[in-house]
Amino acid sequence: GAGVSQTPSNKVTEKGKYVELRCDPISGHTALYWYRQSLGQGPEFLIYFQGTGAADDSGLPNDRFFAVRPEGSVSTLKIQRTERGDSAVYLCASSERAGGLTDTQYFGPGTRLTVL
Amino acid sequence: AQSVTQLGSHVSVSEGALVLLRCNYSSSVPPYLFWYVQYPNQGLQLLLKYTSAATLVKGINGFEAEFKKSETSFHLTKPSAHMSDAAEYFCAVTSMEYGNKLVFGAGTILRVKS
Numbered sequence: 543g544a545g546v547s548q549t550p551s552n553k554v555t556e557k558g559k560y561v562e563l564r565c566d567p568i569s570g571h572t573a574l575y576w577y578r579q580s581l582g583q584g585p586e587f588l589i590y591f592q593g594t595g596a597a598d599d600s601g602l603p604n605d606r607f608f609a610v611r612p613e614g615s616v617s618t619l620k621i622q623r624t625e626r627g628d629s630a631v632y633l634c635a636s637s638e639r640a641g642g643l644t645d646t647q648y649f650g651p652g653t654r655l656t657v658l
Numbered sequence: 659a660q661s662v663t664q665l666g667s668h669v670s671v672s673e674g675a676l677v678l679l680r681c682n683y684s685s686s687v688p689p690y691l692f693w694y695v696q697y698p699n700q701g702l703q704l705l706l707k708y709t710s711a712a713t714l715v716k717g718i719n720g721f722e723a724e725f726k727k728s729e730t731s732f733h734l735t736k737p738s739a740h741m742s743d744a745a746e747y748f749c750a751v752t753s754m755e756y757g758n759k760l761v762f763g764a765g766t767i768l769r770v771k772s
Contacts (some may be wrong), residue, residue: 546701573758584662584748584762585702598757606708633702634763644690644709647760 544568546650548634554625554656563619563653567636574617575647577633578611585633591617592640624657631655662749664763672771677736679766681723681749684730691732692750692760702748706709708732719743744770 547566555561567574572593577585587601593614602608606624611617621628631654635647665680682765690709694702706717713725719742723734732749746767750760 575759577760577762582667582764584764585760586751587761590758598759603751637758641758642720643758644706644707646692646707648704649694651699651701653762658724 546634546636546648548632548650548653550600550653551651552654552656554658556658557624557626559624559657561624561655562620563621563632563655564618565617565634565636565650567615567617567634568648569615571616571636571638571648572640573637573642573645573647574611575635576617577635579631579633579652581630587655588619588632597640621655624655626657629655629657661674662751662761662763664747664749664766665730666766667764668767668769670769671739671772674738674743677734677768679734679747679749681732681734681763682730683732683749683751685751685753685755687753687755689751689753691723691725692706692720692752693717693732693734694748694762696746696748696765698745702747705734705747710732739768739770741770741772744768 574591576588579585590598591611606622607617631652635649637645663682686690692707693705710731749763
């Protein structure tokens with residue numbers, strides 16, 4: 543079956559611009575996660591959705607970052623006034639159940655964001 | 659605090675040799691542990707996970723890992739390396755204390771020499 547997909551695969555933008563990154567989770571998966579992976583580091587948690595609501599947004603670095611999942615499926619990560627330090631690979635993952643600590647998180651290929 | 663340490667950012671082995679990638683975690687409550695592999699330009703793929711059912715966990719592609727509570731370790735091994743094993747490997751931990759988020763180590767790049 544189809545896995546997690548993310549668009550675009552690459553995004554180059556200028557400092558100060560607004561960007562949106564899209565994630566299509568595996569069909570039927572209740573939980574959705576966003577992570578950010580900087581060069582040479584492991585993924586870092588940003589936000590977790592149970593259905594439509596953000597259950598944990600403690601990883602969002604500041605108020606320039608926002609994410610939505612209005613219908614409990616597709617999610618969009620929005621970054622305002624981008625800064626060069628936002629450059630990273632943004633990863634999306636989904637898992638079958640909300641609250642399932644042992645559930646496998648299935649990752650998408652990521653969106654590579656470059657802020658010039 | 660919960661964290662993951664992967665000793666060795668780069669590991670090089672010869673084809674057919676033992677692969678050992680080290681992972682140590684810290685957690686104040688019982689952890690659940692995962693190993694993911696990332697091939698170039700691909701997403702993270704689960705190799706195996708420890709969910710408290712058995713301390714020795716077998717995964718895909720001949721990999722296995724053993725949970726050792728006394729050592730707070732979850733090292734990944736494979737008896738005989740194959741060229742196709744060359745990739746970056748990430749250890750991750752979660753627990754009740756930190757909800758559903760995975761906390762990842764910095765990763766280990768495995769190089770397999772012919």
